[in-house]
Amino acid sequence: MSSTAQAVHHEEHHQSFFERWFMSTNHKDIGTLYLLFSFLMLFVGGSFAMLIRAELFEPGMQLMQPYFFNELTSMHGLVMIFGVIMPSFVGLANWMIPMQIGAPDMALPRLNNLSFWILPFAFILLLSTFFMPGGAPAAGWTMYPPLVLQGGESIAFMIFAIHLMGISSILGSINIIATILNLRAPGLDLLKMPMFCWSWLITSFLVIAVMPVLAGAVTMMLFDRFFGTNFFNAGAGGDPVMYQHVFWFFGHPEVYIMILPAFGIISEIVPTFSRKPLFGYKAMVYAIACIAFLSFIVWSHHMFTVGLPLGAEVFFMYSTMLIAVPTGVKIFNWVTTMWKGSLSFEVPMLWAIGFIVLFSIGGFSGVMMALVPADFQYYGTYFIVAHFHYVLVGGALFSIIGAVYYWLPKWSGHMYSNFWSKLHFWSSVLSVNVLFFPQQFLGFAGMPRRIPDYNVAFADWNMVSSIGGFWFGASQLILVGVVIHCVFFSKAKATSRVWEHAYGLEWTLPSPAPHHSFTVPPVIDDSQLAHGDVSH
C-alpha cells in the first residue's frame, strides 16, 4: 500500500498546471472546475439580470431596445439553468459522491473530463450569439416556435450549444450512476448512503430520460429553420403546440433536476447542525423517488391556457397537486429533524433554514398555480416569475451556496471568515425577498412577464424589486471574497470533522481532502452514517 501512496505522491509532483487542470481525471479537480465554471456563469447570467432589472427600474425605455431586452431574458434563463444550477450540482456530485461512498474516484474518470470540457465550448457558442448579425436568440429560454424561428442564423449556434450541454449532462449522469451503483465501499448498502447520493442517483435517471427529449425538440426546430421541414409550422400542417408538449416533457423533469440535489444537500446540513438523526430517512428517499416519477406526468401545467381539452386540464391539475404531498413530507421531515435537537447556527445551517423558508414560499405559490382556474389569472404574469425564482434562487441557489459553505473547509483545509459569510447570508436572504416578493404583487396586478416596459401603475413595485435585485447581485460579490480568502489567505486550519456533529465518510478524511482518497475502501461503521439513522 505504501508504494501505491508513493506512486500517487510522485504523480502529483510532476503534474504541470496544464496537465492538472486541463487533462485531469481526478474527481476533486474536475469538481473544482465545474464549481468555478458555474461560479463564473453565475456572474455572467447575473449581469444579464442586473441589466434587466435596470431597464425595469422605471417605466419607459431608458437603456436598450426592446429586442435586446428579449435577448437578455432568454440568455439569462439559459445561462442560469444550464450554466449555473446544473453544473454546480454536478461539481458538488463530483467532489462529494466518491468521498461519501468511499470510492477512490468516479467510475469513469476520462468521461468525467470530457463531460466537463464540453461545457466551456458550449457556452462560448451560446454567448457568441450576442455578437452575431441579428443578435442572440430572443424568444425566451423556452424557445417557442414560431417566434424563435424568426431569429437570425444564431439560433443554429444556440441549438448546437444545447446539444452539447445535453451531452455533457448525460455523460455526467451516467458517470454518477455508474459510480454509485458500482463503487460503494463494502457494507455501504444503498439505504445507508447519504441523502445527497440518493438525490443525485435519482436525478441522474431524470437527466438521462429527458435530455434527449430536449435534443429532439431543438433538432426539429433546427430542421424547420434551416432544412425546410414543417414540424411546428401551422401553415404547412405542423403544430406549434406540439413543440410545447415535447419541450415541457423535458422541462418539468428538468425543474426537479434542479431541485432534487438541493433536497439532498439540505438533508445533509440540517441533521449536522441539529445534532440529531435525519427524521424519516427512508421516507425522504421514497419522497424523492415519488417526486421524480410524478415529474413525468405533470408537464401540461405549463400550458393550461394553450387550449387543452377539459379532461387534460383536470388530469394535469390533479397530478400537479399530488406533487405537493411528497414535497410537503420533505419539509415536515426537515422541521421535525430540528425539533428537540440541539441547534447551532453556523453559516451552512443559516443557508439551509433560508432554503426551507424560501423554497416553501415557492412551493406554496406552486400549489396556487396548480389550480387551473386560478392559473388562468396567473399564467404569463410576474407571479410565475416570482414563483420559479423563489424555487430556483431561494431554493436551488441557496442550497448550492449552503453546500459550498458546508464543504469548503473540507476542500480547502481552511475555515472561512465567520463575519463575512454571515453578512453574505443575511444580505442575500433579505435582498432576495425585496427582489422577488413584490413580483408576486405585480403578477396579481396583471403585469405580464418578459416585458421591458410597463404602465406606471406597476412602477412602484418594480422599483422596489430592482433595488432588491441590485442588492442581491452585489451581495454575491461577498461570496467571491470569502472563497478567495478561505482558499488562499485563511490561517484558520479546518479539522477533519470540521463540524462537531458531521457524520459520513467524507469527514473521516483529513482537511483538505487528499488528492487521492479511499484508495483502500474504508470500513463502514453503522453508527457513523451521515443521516445518523442506525436502524437502516
Added chain:
Amino acid sequence: MTMSSSNCKRRIVGAAAAFGALLVAMTAAANPVPWQMNLDKGVTPVSQQIWNLHMAALWVCVALGILVFGAMFIAIVRFRRSKGAVAETWSHNTLLEIGWTVLPVLILIGLAAPATILTREMYNATDAQMTVKVTGYQWLWRYDYISYDGKPVSKVPTVWSRLAADSNAARQLDSGISPYSVKAADGSNSYLLDVTHPLVIPAGVKVRFLITADDVIHGWWVPDFAAKRDAIPGIMNDAWAKVDKPGTYLGQCYVLCGQDHSAMPVVVKVLPRDEFNAWLTAQQNAATLDKAARTARVEPQQPVPPKG
C-alpha cells in the same frame, strides 16, 4: 304621479352620485393601480369565483406557512445548543408521518373539487349570444364580429386595435416623453394600455371569443373577465365572458411575441345593450355608405392590413 321637491332633489343627487360612481367604476375598475397587491375580483361570475378560489388557496398557504415556519421558529428558539439543549435521538414517528401525508391530501381535495367545477364552467362556451374572432399579429389585435343574437354579422368592418399613438411615441428609446404624461381622456394614466380602436361588446350578453394568431403565438387576456387563451397560428381557441357592468376593461398580451410584446394591449369597451345596438347599426351604416362612396369613385380596395 307627484313628487315632493325634497324627494326630487334627493333623487337627482342620488342619480348624480350613481353616475359619478359609475364613471369612477368605468375608468378605475379595470386598471391596475399603484402598489396593487392582489388580484382584482373582476366583473364576471367566473372571475369572481376564481378570486374566491385564489383567496382560499392563498389562506390555506398562509395557514400552512404559519404552521411550518412557526414550528421551525419555536425549534430555533427553544432547542438551541447555546441554551443547553440536548438532542434527542429519535428519527421516526409513524403516526405523525401518516398524518402529514393524509392531511395534505384532504386539503388538496378540498381545493381541487371547487377548481374542477369551475374549470368545467370556464370550458362551457355553449349558448353564447355573440361571437367575436380575435386574431393576434405582431403587434396588434384584429377583431371580427362573426355573429350576434343568432344572426351572422356581415357589414361591421374589422377592428384593428393597435397601441395608441401617444403611448407609442413615449415608449421609444430616449423619446424624452415621460410615461407619466400619457393620459386617457378621463385623466387616468394610459401608458401602454390604450389602443386606437377598442373591441366593443354589449353588456349582459354571453360573448364567445374565438382566439387565433397569424404569425407567432400571442395571448389574449382581460383579467377582469378571466377570459384568457393563447392565440396560436393554425389553432382556434375559445374563451367566453358575460359582462354585466359597462365600462372599459384593460389587459395585455401575455405570451412573448417579439420586440413589441409590451406594446399590444387589449382594450374592451362594454356598452349597455341598447347603446351597443345603436353603435353596431352606426358601424353598419357607415360601412355601407363608405362602400357605396368607394364604389362610386372606383377606388382600389382598402389598404392591406398592417402587419409586423
